[in-house]
Amino acid sequence: xxxESTCKECNRTIPDxxxxxxxxxxIFPLFRDPSILSDLLDLLxxxxxxxxxxxxxxxxxxxxxxxxxxxxxxxxxxxxxxxxRKKGKLPGECIQVSYTLEYGTxxxxxxxxxxxxxxxxxxxxxxxxxxxxxxxxxxxVKNMEAKVLECLVIIELTDLKGKExxxxxxxxxxxxxxx
Numbered sequence: 387x388x389x390e391s392t393c394k395e396c397n398r399t400i401p402d403x404x405x406x407x408x409x410x411x412x413i414f415p416l417f418r419d420p421s422i423l424s425d426l427l428d429l430l431x432x433x434x435x436x437x438x439x440x441x442x443x444x445x446x447x448x449x450x451x452x453x454x455x456x457x458x459x460x461x462x463x464x465x466x467x468x469x470x471r472k473k474g475k476l477p478g479e480c481i482q483v484s485y486t487l488e489y490g491t492x493x494x495x496x497x498x499x500x501x502x503x504x505x506x507x508x509x510x511x512x513x514x515x516x517x518x519x520x521x522x523x524x525x526x527v528k529n530m531e532a533k534v535l536e537c538l539v540i541i542e543l544t545d546l547k548g549k550e551x552x553x554x555x556x557x558x559x560x561x562x563x564x565x
Contacts, residue, residue, distance in 0.1 A: 397411050397412060397413055397415065397416070397541065397560070397562075398411075398412045398415060399411060399412070400412055411512075411513055411541050411543070411562060413451060413512045413513070413540060413541070417454070426540070426559075427455075427458055427459065427462060429559060430455070430459055430510075430538065430559075431459065431462045431463065433538070433557060433559075434459075434463060434508060434536075434538070435463075437536070437557075438506075438535055438536070440506050440535065441463075441464075441465070441506065442463050442465050442506055442507070442508045442535060443465055443466065443501075443505040443506045443507065443532075444460070444465055444466045444467065444468050444500075444501050444505055444506075444507050444508075444532075445457075445459050445460035445463065445465060445466070445467050445468075445507075445508045445509075445510055446467075446468050446469070446470055446496075446501070446507050446508070446509045446510065446523065446527065447467060447468075447469055447470070447510050447511070448470050448494075448509070448510070448511040448519055448520070448523055449469065449470060449471045449472055449475070449494075451511065451512035451513070452469075452470075452509075452510050452511040452512060453469060454512070455510050455511075455512065455540070456469070456510045459508075459510060463508075468496065468497075468500035468501055469496075469500075470494050470495070470496050470522075470523050470526060471494070471495055471496075472492055472493065472494065472495070473492070473493035473494070473495055474495075475495070476495050476496070476497050477497075478497050478498070479497070479498045480495035480496060480497050480498065481495065481496055481498060481526055481529055481530065482494065482495050483522040483525045483526050483529070484522070485518040485519060485521060485522035486516075486518045494519070494522045494523065494526060495526075496526045496527075496530070498530075500530075501527065501530050501532045502530070502531075502532065503530065503531035503532060504531065504532065504533070505532040505533070506532070506533050506535050507527050507532050507533060507534050507535060508535050508536055508538060509523050509524065509527065509534060509536070509537045509538065509554075510538050510539070511523075511537075511538075511539050511540075512539065512540050512541060513539055513540065513541040513542070513543065514537070514539045514541070514542050514543065514548040514549060514556075514558065515543045515546045515548050516546050516547075516548045516551075517546075517547075517548030517549060517550070517551035517552060518548075518551075520537050520539075520548065520552060520556075521551055521552060523537070524537065524552065524553075524554050534554040534555070535555065536554070536555040536556065536557055537552060537554055537555065537556045537557070538556075538557050538558075539556075539557075539558045539559075540558070540559050540560060541558065541559070541560045541561075541562060542558035542560070542561050542562070543562050543563075544561050544562065544563050545563050
């Protein structure tokens with residue numbers, strides 16, 4: 387599809403960022419062209435509307451680039467948005483989950499009450515690599531007794547096999563293999 391091909395072309399690879407040996411996929415060039423960004427959002431919305439009879443109650447976006455897509459997607463779907471952030475970034479009482487990523491460990495938090503028991507949640511991020519952040523996000527949602535409808539990302543780094551670690555439904559628009 388033209389939109390997926392254009393989105394892939396608008397990503398650039400930055401070697402050795404944030405640490406040596408990491409190939410960072412930079413999605414920020416997508417934001418330079420409003421028509422490409424709009425096409426990308428159209429693809430995401432179409433996917434959700436075609437695949438879920440149940441209405442999404444809340445889009446959950448992962449720090450930090452999930453914050454860019456999550457609110458826009460929530461607005462188009464007519465639902466709420468809630469952030470998941472790294473430890474110490476959210477005020478009030480939070481629930482925490484530790485996770486491992488390709489270059490270390492970290493802790494994710496979500497404010498209590500950001501989602502409620504029984505709600506249907508769409509988790510959004512820009513990219514899945516080893517799957518650690520997405521697994522942690524799913525665990526936070528489940529700890530709040532909500533249901534993960536799907537984990538939705540723009541880019542999947544297929545050679546790192548992150549989606550294989552997930553037990554919840556997963557969808558990506560763009561696949562990248564190692565270079």
